[in-house]
Amino acid sequence: MTSGETDTDSTTSGTRLRTLLRLLPYVKPFRWYLIGSAGAVLAAMVCGLATPLVIKAVLDGPVAGRDPGSLGWLIALITALGVAEALLVWARRRLASAPGPRIEANLRADLYRHLQRLPVAFHDQWQSGQLLSRAVTDLSTLRRFIGFSAVFIVVNTTTILLGIGVLFVLDPWLGLITLACGVPLVLVSAHHETRYAVLARRSQDQAGDLATTVEESVLGIRVLKAFGRGPDIARRFAGQAAAWRRTELAKYKVLAALIAVIILLPELGLGLQLLVGALGIADGTMTVGTLVAAVTVAGYLRWPIDSIGWLLADANQSATACERYWEVRDAEVTITDPAEPADLPATGGELRFEGVRFTYPGAGAPVLDGVDLVVRPGETLALVGPTGSGKTTLTALVPRLADVTGGRVLVDGVDVRDARLADLRATVATAFEEPVLFSASVRENVALGSPGATDDDVWLALRVASAEDFVRALPWGLDTRIGEQGLSLSGGQRQRLALARAVVGRPRLLVLDDPLSALDVHTEAEVERALRRVLSGVSALVVAHRSSTVRLADRVAVLDGGRVTAVGTHAELLATDPGYRALMSALDSEQEGAVAS
Known part of the structure; x- marks a missing residue:
């Protein structure tokens, strides 16, 4: 404004x-x-x-x-x-x-x-x-x-x-x-x-x-x-x-x-x-x-x-x-706790999208137009699609950064709009494509979403995100203050700290909006292997812009024009979906160009 x-x-x-x-x-x-x-x-x-x-x-x-x-x-x-x-x-x-x-x-x-x-x-x-x-x-x-x-x-x-x-x-x-x-x-x-x-x-x-x-x-x-x-x-x-x-x-x-x-x-x-x-x-x-x-x-x-x-x-x-x-x-707070909140189950990890529609205020056409998708407990589902297909918007609906304009998003059978915001965001952890760090210590940045996290919890999260070595090399370790927006760190270091922040609370459901884009191929594979090993049983919805990330997922969903056009394993989609083959070929070309540069 x-x-x-x-x-x-x-x-x-x-x-x-x-x-x-x-x-x-x-x-x-x-x-x-x-x-x-x-x-x-x-x-x-x-x-x-x-x-x-x-x-x-x-x-x-x-x-x-x-x-x-x-x-x-x-x-x-x-x-x-x-x-x-x-x-x-x-x-x-x-x-x-x-x-x-x-x-x-x-x-x-x-x-x-x-x-x-x-x-x-x-x-x-x-x-x-x-x-x-x-x-x-x-x-x-x-x-x-x-x-x-x-x-x-x-x-x-x-x-x-x-x-x-x-x-x-x-x-x-x-x-x-x-x-x-x-x-x-x-x-x-x-x-x-x-x-x-x-x-x-x-x-x-x-x-x-x-x-x-x-x-x-x-x-x-x-x-x-x-x-x-x-x-x-x-x-x-x-x-x-x-x-x-x-x-x-x-x-x-x-x-x-x-x-x-x-x-x-x-x-x-x-x-x-x-x-x-x-x-x-x-x-x-x-x-x-x-x-x-x-x-x-x-x-x-x-x-x-x-x-x-x-x-x-x-x-x-x-x-x-x-x-x-x-x-x-006077601006209206549109995303609030319900009058009679429902309790999220203590265990589980299923994420379900049922007929999800979303239209930005003032926009004519919907960004998401009838999305039906399920992430099973303990499953990693990669979400791929061309630019502007609605991938980031879909991930924002899970922790209620925005609310659906049609349909439902369910976590373990509970509509996210019926759950307490604090409970929902303790169950669902998010890491964004653009890592945002604050002018605070490494410890404060990593434990931002889990104020009760101990130093052991923080170090474990850093280990999962392959950030332990560079944090230990910092002048004051966990007490080292990061400059505004974390600009004193490399892009990969910032994104690994953001990833550590997402996993420190051991959430049941992890939503990753391509948080690994600034990592080299070796570090990205290392981080993903660590995630699969340490966070076994955690459901994960990952927006993937690299074919290497897609291959580590249990299943892949293709989002195009606001709709899910195909769901299956990487191998199945390569064999049956020409559009998916073309998308993977484009991602491989981009990745090879990035490595060459």
Whole structure:
């Protein structure tokens, strides 16, 4: 999923507010912190607004009456208000420091757990950079909003209303002037808020696209260097960065215009207040203390008024971040445990496909169209067929990486959709054509699917996969950390570790999607002989792209056009199926070419 799919503004202010309100369950446990923080800062601002009233009392009392003797308690009151304001600001910061990071951590943990539960089809449709930007950048934006902007939107609005009320008490005309300047301010802010929301969403999506490009170029650095495509990717990166820069500049232009209006209107109001005040003092309808207090209150309101613009902009950006977060969190988890799960038998190992159909979402023609196939207990069945025949898709249905759209997949007579996912994936182990290793130790990578595996179990699995010798030769053996994606190892070493990971839990059913493609012929035969010897009695479905692998299978199934067209032993199919002979001849030619190279 890319920014192009979401670069519209179909949301209203009400919709954005409802999006932000969906965070309330995360905020609720920390509500007293936030209420206390808002209360503290509001009380601090009340102290600030009370100070001009004391100043008025000083000017219109002791100063006007030339009575310095009564200044003492007024000065003490101003001092007390100042100390109280400082303490309340300190309390606000202390109270606000706890909720934001903890709410962010909870949101990120929930998002990560949800990503782990979403089907593979979801991850196939979304760019990893887009998911990364939502899990990192967007949640940081929400943390700042919850801990700061949300509090001050409420507090500053309340302070402005209180300040205008104070001005009306001091002099109705001075209050009307401030109110007259405030109404256009609200209208302008609302107008710029809509424009800013569009740019904020575009900017966040472009950041996700840029993160995807960086991630892909780092992971694929060998390919880029080998084909000399580094400059092309650099130009692509520069183009995306320039587009993001233009969006950010457009954001700042909108914000700059808003801030200019926010600064201009209060200045005009202050000028009018001074004019009206001076005329009032001249004709005796206003005291100097009243004018000074009014100007002081107006000055105190400058920050609350000036901040409204960027607080609203931050609220819009946070609403966009929240919307992007819920786009992922609302994605449906389609592969789940059944309401009443069935127990898988403790022994067995039969795998059966009955009328299996599968169509990818949005695709017209089915990839699998009525597959009937049985893998008997203890049998190794090789699955062969031309590219695009549905072999990998069929293997993905066994551990429920995807669910059939028709028919059934049965493990020991139990429909895989009726079994608990944990039980199913403990019974069925999978090794993929592209081995995925993590930035962790050899032990952690091999024992990934069997957390309770001992070192003896790990070494046995490595021995089965013919990986023991090279692991023992590593600097720290099982404790040696493998770099990102295992790129510090050869292709054959990575695939042998992935194979060891599949067999370490001693599964009853092994699904291998051609995991031996990077091994030389000698090592491949050695690994397969070890598998047959050590894992006797284990059922295995093996997608085979080498004739040597096919020959080690008990039976072979030919998959073509989404259907099983032939099943038999290697010798039987060679004798009776011309298509199979042609396929084997092509595989032999590819293998000979690989050996020659």
